Amino acid sequence: MDWNFNLTYMVSEILVFSVVAGIIFLGFGGEIFFKKTGISYYLFLLLLGIVFGPVLHLFPREPLIPALGLFATFTLIMVLFYSGMDMRIREVIRGSHRVLAQVIIYVITSIFAVGLFGHFILKWDLVQSLMFGCMIGGETTAAVVVPLTRSLKIQEKTVVFLTLESLVNSIFSIILFVAFLSLYQHGTTSWIVPLQSIGESFLIGITLGLAFSISWLFVLRYLRDYKYMYVFTLGLLFATYSLVNILHGSGLIAVLIFGLLIGNQRSILLRLRQKFDISDMSDQFKKFHGEISFLMEAFFFVFLGLTFVIEPRTIVYNLVIASVFLAILMSIRYLATRVSTKGSELEKDRQIIFLICAMGIVPATLSIVALNAGLPLANTFLNLTVYVIILTNIVTTAGVLWVSRRVRRVSH
Secondary structure (H helix, E strand, O other), rough: OOHHHHHHHHHHHHHHHHHHHHHHHHHHHHHHHHHHHHHHHHHHHHHHHHHHHOOOOOOOOOOOOHHHHHHHHHHHHHHHHHHHOOOHHHHHHHHHHHHHHHHHHHHHHHHHHHHHHHHHHOOHHEEEEEEEHHOOOOOOOOOHHHHHHHOOOOOHHHHHHHHHHHHHHHHHHHHHHHHHHHHHHHHHOOOHHHHHHHHHHHHHHHHHHHHHHHHHHHHHHHOOOOOHHHHHHHHHHHHHHHHHOOOOOHHHHHHHHHHHHHHHHHHHHHHOOOOOOOOOHHHHHHHHHHHHHHHHHHHHHHHHOOOOOOOOHHHHHHHHHHHHHHHHHHHHHHHHHHHHOOOHHHHHHHHHHHHHHOOOOHHHHHHHHHOOOOOOOOOHHHHHHHHHHHHHHHHHHHHHHHHHHHHHHHHO
């Protein structure tokens, strides 16, 4: 009896560690493939999760769902912090008004277009339908956008624009989703609540993010010679996120601000008339945090695939509906891109801005939150979200390859 138990335990242990190793190898290989071809490794990781979960049934779905929500938030925090460290604050300020125009048109219009289609055509509950609109309405994932734009031969202004867009639209989507979820759970009909929530969340997030990150720069001055400073900084990052959320602010905005100031510490300290320099620590943080973020993303998308539900009777239907949503999103993105880039140097990169529409972590995270919240349509939302993530990554990949080849033909 004991021997059988030990054998079963060993087989399970070997299976788990083999899968972990496989995910890491596939993620690393996918990253190399991504840099060579522009094809997102997310697609491979999602498919791997689908094969391990609903196809082969190696991992049960239900026990993963509560843990995946927490894991998704953790991944999002890591990606936003890393993205903030990788951005130049001067370019952020210069391009912010055009980014804001892009995000307002793309995100807000997409949310309501998707939501109204779901309500009037698919006969979904209105508030739930708008929540689904927040899941897929206008998000572009920083985890794909940031490395992809860095690998393309486009101007720095375009890189900053797309990076900022991917960060700001995620924040809008999350805050509006939370506001609509509150409407649904509390049964209130006041639409002033979401608007107030957005303003308050941004203000609290920015204020506390600035306060904590500037204070931490001065702390690092005196603790720089101690070991494990990155781990200590990570602890403060999580504490900042938690405290800001407790105070009804956007913890994700605070995380982004934290990363932005750590990554631009030299110019910040000069503005504050401080002569000390912690650039070496900032560079170490960026390098190490980038690897941790990559690891979290790899596991997250495999886990997302594990929670996917395969129903042969509805595969074609879901794919058609997801394609309709993709058409709605791309139509609105085309309009938003034309308006936000008009009369600027960004016009020459308008096509690439339009085509880089890959979704990722935020839609997946919100679909898991909806599942944990017990929404009646949550399983439908999760499946459709996965389809839309796959389709937008395919569009981005095909679009980038097409534009790159056209640029090479022109240059020759």
